Amino acid sequence: MIYETTPKQNAEILAAAADSVAVAIGARVKNPHPLAVGLNLQTIAKTCALATQPRREWETEMSVMGRGMNTDLFGKTLAAGARQLALQTYDAQAAEHLTFTVPFDVKNFNPVEIVAADAQGVALELLGENAEVATGVAILDAGNATEVRLHTFAKNVGVSRRDVVNDDLQLFSAFVAGLGGSAARLEAELVAKALEGNPLMDDGAQAFAEAHNNVEAVALDAEALGRAMAKLRNQRTPGGQLAGLRARFLVVASDVEFLARQLLKDSGLADVVVVAVLSNLPEGRWYLLADPLACPVVAVLRLAGSTSRILVEPHKMPIHTDSAGVRVRCDTGAAIVRRQGIVRGGTA
Incomplete structure (x- = not known):
């Protein structure tokens, strides 16, 4: 039987095609197109052909x-469907490090320096009756003086003719899901490297030092945690004020995750402080951070203007492979923004 469609049918099928691919590879699709479940890859491929150019007399179905x-x-259809799964697996894997970091847009892939403004450095002033409101001047914090840059991670994934004929996206699904999770793990590794790198700030001193009241060089226990909490409160802003920051995130190496969770539970802080794990931290390492809304400390770099953390784009596969493909790409990086709002712990 010859497969023929009208322009109206083509438009309806193509409108549902991306959701159909997403559903087929296991993505969670909110309100999928009504036709999405009934489509198969052969129908989508044939519709793409006929929507581009009418059938030629000599053409067979294949x-x-x-x-x-x-x-x-x-x-584009394949990429749009794959994007949904790649983003979902990225979000699931990146959930921990994204809670205590902040996004920072960079214009291009060239090295950049990150300058931080002292969000707590300008104090409100008591006004008397009919008093004039003074103009405040923002104070620059000691930002990261080390040039940082975006890193690009990418991989091509193909769907073969056999996959389309058999309507089989199992292998494609596994690759796309794996790449979304891989991007998140690579980003988490960059966050860990940024923390462990102890970079020079633009005042010429390292980010972590006893003089900055942000080091607790002992193993994690209740007493060390208490001292670290006090240090967050007593750190000074560049403007000279007491920071008064409340502990919000306890970021730990994997070997102390259980200890961290048990410690917070026993001390009644489990509802106040959230544990996040970075597997690439050295054994015994821990960091106590304030809420990034109050005092951002670790930035995850993003390319300005990018609409998604994970990019999935059509990719022309080599002719001899007889397949269609997509490229999964992640542009990311990480850097310490300031030395206030964080305490480094552990003896590593």
Whole structure:
């Protein structure tokens, strides 16, 4: 039977195609298109072919399908469906390090310096009756003087003719899901490296030092945690004020995760302080951080103007592979923004 469609049918199928791919590879799709569940890859590929150019007299069903697989339309459809799963697996894997970091946009891939403004450095003043409101001047904090830059991680994933014929996206799904999770793990590794790097700030001193009241060089226990909490309160802003920061995140190496959770439970702080784990930290390492809304400390770099943390784009596969493909890409980086709002613990 020859597969033929009208322009209206083509439009309806193509409108549902991305959701159909997303559902087929296991993504959680909110309010999928009504036609999404009933479609298969062959139908989508043939529709892409016919929407691009009418059937030629000599074309068979398989040649129409093959032509459709090579269209930009099929690549965009495949990418749009894959993007949903890649983002979901990224979000699931990145949930911990994204809670205590803040996004920082950079214009391009060139090295950049990050300058932090002292959010607590300008104090409100008591006004008398009919008094004039004074103009405040923002004070620059000791930002990271080390040049940081975006890193690009990418991988190509293909769907073969056999996969389309058999309507089988199992392998494609596994690769896309794995790459979304891989991007999150690579980003978490960069966050750990930024913390452990103890970079020079633009005042010429390192981020962590006893003089900055942000080091607790002992193993994690109740007493060390209490001292670290007090240090967050008693750190000074560049403007000279007491920071008065409340502990919000306890970031630990994997070997002390259980201890950290048990410690917070026993001390009644489990509802106040959240444990986050970075597997790339050295054994015994822990950090106590304030809420990033009050005092951002660790920045995750993003390319300015990017609409997504994970980019999934159509990619032309080599002709001899007889497949259609997508490229999964993540542009990211990490850096310490300031030395206030954090205490480094552990003997590593």
